[in-house]
Amino acid sequence: MLARADRGRLAGLLAPAYLWLTAAVFLPLSAMLWFAFLTDVPFGGREASLTLDNFARALTNPTYRILLGKSLELGLIVTALCALIGFPCALVLAKAIRGRAREALFLLVILPFWSNSLVRIFSWAIVLRGNGVLDSAVNWISPWPVDVNLMFSQSAIVIGLVHSYLPYMILTCYLALQGIDDALIEAARSLGAGPLRILWRLLIPLAAPGLIAGAVLIFVPVVGSFMEPRILGGRVGTYFGTVIEDQFIAVFNWPLGAALSFCLLAVVLVILAIAAPVLRRAA
Amino acid sequence: MAEVRVENLTKRYAGAPALDDVTLDFPDGQFFGLLGPSGSGKTTLLRAIAGFVTPDAGRVLMGGQPVEHVPVESRQIGMVFQSYALFPNMTVAENVRFGLDVRRVSGPEAARRVGEVLDLVQLRPYAARKPHELSGGQRQRVAMARAIVTRPRVLLLDEPLSALDKSLRLDMQIELRRIQREVGITTIFVTHDQEEALTLSDRIGILRDGRLIAEGPPRAVYAAPPDAFTARFLGEANVLTGTPEPGGLRLPGGTLIAVPQGTTAVAVRPEHIALSVAEPAAHNRIQARLVGRIFAGAMGTCVLDWHGQQLKVTDRDQDMAHLPDTGPVWLSWADDKTIGLKD
Amino acid sequence: MTLRIAGRLWLALVLFFLYAPILAMAAMSFNASPFYQLPFTFSTEWYVKLAGNAEILAASWQSVWIAVVVTVIATVLGTAASLAFFRYKFPGKRLLQALLFPPIAIPWLITGTAMLIFFFAIGIPRGAPAVIVGHVALAVPYVIVVVSARLAGFDPLLEEAARSLGATQWTITRRVTLPFLAPGVIAGGLFAFAVSFDQFVVSYFLAEPGDMTLPVLIYTAIRKGFTPEINAISTIIIVVSMLVMLLAARGFRFGGDR
Numbered sequence: 001m002l003a004r005a006d007r008g009r010l011a012g013l014l015a016p017a018y019l020w021l022t023a024a025v026f027l028p029l030s031a032m033l034w035f036a037f038l039t040d041v042p043f044g045g046r047e048a049s050l051t052l053d054n055f056a057r058a059l060t061n062p063t064y065r066i067l068l069g070k071s072l073e074l075g076l077i078v079t080a081l082c083a084l085i086g087f088p089c090a091l092v093l094a095k096a097i098r099g100r101a102r103e104a105l106f107l108l109v110i111l112p113f114w115s116n117s118l119v120r121i122f123s124w125a126i127v128l129r130g131n132g133v134l135d136s137a138v139n140w141i142s143p144w145p146v147d148v149n150l151m152f153s154q155s156a157i158v159i160g161l162v163h164s165y166l167p168y169m170i171l172t173c174y175l176a177l178q179g180i181d182d183a184l185i186e187a188a189r190s191l192g193a194g195p196l197r198i199l200w201r202l203l204i205p206l207a208a209p210g211l212i213a214g215a216v217l218i219f220v221p222v223v224g225s226f227m228e229p230r231i232l233g234g235r236v237g238t239y240f241g242t243v244i245e246d247q248f249i250a251v252f253n254w255p256l257g258a259a260l261s262f263c264l265l266a267v268v269l270v271i272l273a274i275a276a277p278v279l280r281r282a283a
Numbered sequence: 284m285a286e287v288r289v290e291n292l293t294k295r296y297a298g299a300p301a302l303d304d305v306t307l308d309f310p311d312g313q314f315f316g317l318l319g320p321s322g323s324g325k326t327t328l329l330r331a332i333a334g335f336v337t338p339d340a341g342r343v344l345m346g347g348q349p350v351e352h353v354p355v356e357s358r359q360i361g362m363v364f365q366s367y368a369l370f371p372n373m374t375v376a377e378n379v380r381f382g383l384d385v386r387r388v389s390g391p392e393a394a395r396r397v398g399e400v401l402d403l404v405q406l407r408p409y410a411a412r413k414p415h416e417l418s419g420g421q422r423q424r425v426a427m428a429r430a431i432v433t434r435p436r437v438l439l440l441d442e443p444l445s446a447l448d449k450s451l452r453l454d455m456q457i458e459l460r461r462i463q464r465e466v467g468i469t470t471i472f473v474t475h476d477q478e479e480a481l482t483l484s485d486r487i488g489i490l491r492d493g494r495l496i497a498e499g500p501p502r503a504v505y506a507a508p509p510d511a512f513t514a515r516f517l518g519e520a521n522v523l524t525g526t527p528e529p530g531g532l533r534l535p536g537g538t539l540i541a542v543p544q545g546t547t548a549v550a551v552r553p554e555h556i557a558l559s560v561a562e563p564a565a566h567n568r569i570q571a572r573l574v575g576r577i578f579a580g581a582m583g584t585c586v587l588d589w590h591g592q593q594l595k596v597t598d599r600d601q602d603m604a605h606l607p608d609t610g611p612v613w614l615s616w617a618d619d620k621t622i623g624l625k626d
Numbered sequence: 627m628t629l630r631i632a633g634r635l636w637l638a639l640v641l642f643f644l645y646a647p648i649l650a651m652a653a654m655s656f657n658a659s660p661f662y663q664l665p666f667t668f669s670t671e672w673y674v675k676l677a678g679n680a681e682i683l684a685a686s687w688q689s690v691w692i693a694v695v696v697t698v699i700a701t702v703l704g705t706a707a708s709l710a711f712f713r714y715k716f717p718g719k720r721l722l723q724a725l726l727f728p729p730i731a732i733p734w735l736i737t738g739t740a741m742l743i744f745f746f747a748i749g750i751p752r753g754a755p756a757v758i759v760g761h762v763a764l765a766v767p768y769v770i771v772v773v774s775a776r777l778a779g780f781d782p783l784l785e786e787a788a789r790s791l792g793a794t795q796w797t798i799t800r801r802v803t804l805p806f807l808a809p810g811v812i813a814g815g816l817f818a819f820a821v822s823f824d825q826f827v828v829s830y831f832l833a834e835p836g837d838m839t840l841p842v843l844i845y846t847a848i849r850k851g852f853t854p855e856i857n858a859i860s861t862i863i864i865v866v867s868m869l870v871m872l873l874a875a876r877g878f879r880f881g882g883d884r
């Protein structure tokens with residue numbers, strides 16, 4: 001075990017970060033759980049007692065269930081699209097391009113991911129609206145007038161979300177594919193395998209951890225998203241996340257918001273729990 | 284089963300030739316060892332035959348048909364890689380069956396052939412294991428099994444034993460030979476270990492700087508290397524340079540060796556030289572100073588200094604027991620053991 | 627061969643998809659039309675207006691100084707924690723490392739609202755301090771990941787050698803470990819800056835209506851119906867963020883190769 005002095009140093013190094021995380025993340029989550037059982041916000045002279053009402057509402061109200069389903073569906077669609085679009089990209093980057101070009105292109109792919117997601121969604125709002133850039137571009141090409149206004153539709157939300165989260169999938173798949181020895185692909189070729197067979201029996205199974213990690217990194221935030229649906233979806237953009245947002249910003253029914261948040265957290269934890277063993281085995 | 288031939292094969296990387304106009308025949312059903320130092324082009328040649336490398340010039344023929352434009356997948360080859368390249372997500376049996384799946388060989392037939400070849404490499408009990416559960420030698424055998432189960436026209440081995448430790452390597456050499464003899468596939472084997480090449484091959488080819496410098500049955504190349512490099516690379520050799528004279532080669536110290544015109548040096552293998560304190564009667568004799576003895580168990584090596592050049596003589600240790608530790612000794616050898624070199 | 631070409635084409639298309647809206651937005655910020663409509667007439671009037679828009683400038687400044695404070699705190703905390711993980715083995719290490727994931731893995735909506743509730747409950751008002759607390763918590767895990775990656779290339783024997791020569795722990799850290807770690811720390815700091823500067827969700831819940839960070843301001847402006855200066859400031863943000871990340875990537879990669 002550690003020497004006395006070392007233990008002191010260890011604590012000194014770890015304590016600040018973890019105390020901060022406790023104060024800023026773990027305690028708040030506990031507070032939120034507590035709040036979920038209250039009838040009202042218990043400050044400013046208001047009376048509050050414990051109740052299961054909020055959870056009851058959260059779980060039984062059909063609207064919330066429908067919206068949760070809608071959010072889950074959105075999560076699945078966006079994740080699937082990111083996988084379909086991103087995996088081939090990662091494959092090309094990992095196996096078909098070498099050297100400095102590869103580094104540069106990889107950086108290019110990852111850069112937007114690090115810029116402000118709000119601003120990127122905003123840029124899609126500009127492109128997708130009626131008489132916006134996309135509309136003008138399509139009309140410029142097409143021989144007859146077309147009205148392209150994708151704004152305030154589920155398609156817009158999906159496009160915006162895929163755009164925001166695609167780099168995650170490309171990153172995780174790239175890391176997984178890069179770790180696959182080239183000799184394996186050569187061996188498969190020497191045995192007569194064509195590209196499809198190599199993809200199906202070798203590359204996808206071996207890159208599965210990357211696909212799953214990417215899926216988790218994308219699915220979880222998308223299910224809880226509210227900013228993108230609001231901006232790109234307008235009235236169509238009501239999802240579980242936006243409902244929670246409302247409770248805190250518009251309706252001020254924090255206990256209900258907390259209960260709904262916790263339902264969402266439960267869903268997220270279940271997903272993480274399912275994915276964890278696969279990812280740990282890979283790591 | 285097919286014979287393989289490369290004609291005028293040339294490949295350049297960044298200006299430097301990895302293969303320089305190589306023409307070579309690999310006879311049907313024979314075990315051919317490709318030998319050479321690092322960077323000699325032997326792996327490039329193997330990969331060109333496999334199809335991973337497209338030559339800048341020249342042809343590759345299998346069974347008489349040119350295959351330079353045939354993709355790797357269609358060349359019907361079997362290949363064993365230095366790292367074995369076993370598919371980590373599949374069991375031994377699935378690895379071996381992979382090539383059969385590609386050729387759409389049906390379930391029972393495929394299972395039978397996989398079982399057969401696993402018996403051949405003596406790994407049937409391990410069929411359900413994954414590669415990471417196997418030892419190095421076992422992985423090597425799985426790689427072999429996977430390569431031959433499809434009955435390829437030619438088997439290409441890229442330094443398949445270099446990752447194994449010494450004792451295992453010797454066992455695997457015997458295994459390899461046995462398997463190849465049983466199956467009878469034309470086999471091309473790349474190695475930098477000359478002992479290994481000599482042990483396993485029906486024929487060997489030596490590459491240096493992309494060029495083929497020697498070729499033939501091992502014994503023949505060993506007995507008659509074309510140049511000093513080959514003489515030293517294949518086995519050990521003492522290279523003695525002298526001045527050409529009408530009668531042969533005059534060595535420093537006076538001895539005249541009878542050799543054909545044009546010979547500028549002779550090589551003699553350490554095991555062909557006899558050492559004696561008294562001047563021997565043999566025609567080929569030189570005097571040198573014994574500098575040291577190396578004991579290696581059954582055999583031993585004497586190191587000598589001859590006009591500033593280091594020479595080596597090997598013999599059974601017991602036969603050298605009578606020699607002094609240092610001092611002048613005589614070296615002598617038979618006429619037919621003289622290897623003439625024209626460098 | 628055609629596969630190769632198809633692959634490259636796909637990559638090009640994806641890159642186009644990734645950058646097209648950003649470039650369109652940047653182009654539109656130089657367009658005279660206040661409604662992002664073509665035809666295009668070049669004009670820098672929105673940038674000029676931006677310079678005079680007190681609200682946006684205040685929010686930008688707010689975002690910047692908050693990000694700077696967050697960077698300093700998160701970098702110190704994160705580097706210390708990374709050193710702890712690097713140097714010592716102790717029970718519960720795995721658990722502690724796993725606990726770094728929730729802030730990143732849980733939707734920020736949940737963390738943000740939870741923070742809102744908690745700070746309210748213990749009496750911390752909404753505003754810059756709350757935002758800083760929240761941002762640091764989100765940034766620290768990233769700093770730890772980056773600095774730990776750099777530490778992975780550090781030979782622990784170097785510290786032992788220094789100790790055998792009689793140096794105190796602090797001296798070792800200061801003169802042996804930190805110099806090596808510097809590129810990683812800088813990269814981690816840049817990550818922390820980016821996380822804070824770009825952070826929207828948590829800021830949204832923790833910021834005061836009158837004292838917003840830039841992303842929150844943009845969001846409310848968009849919800850209300852935007853002014854074109856938003857376009858200009860958005861373009862600036864994106865360019866700044868990308869430059870910062872470019873710096874971080876270069877420092878990280880090339881520093882790591884030393």
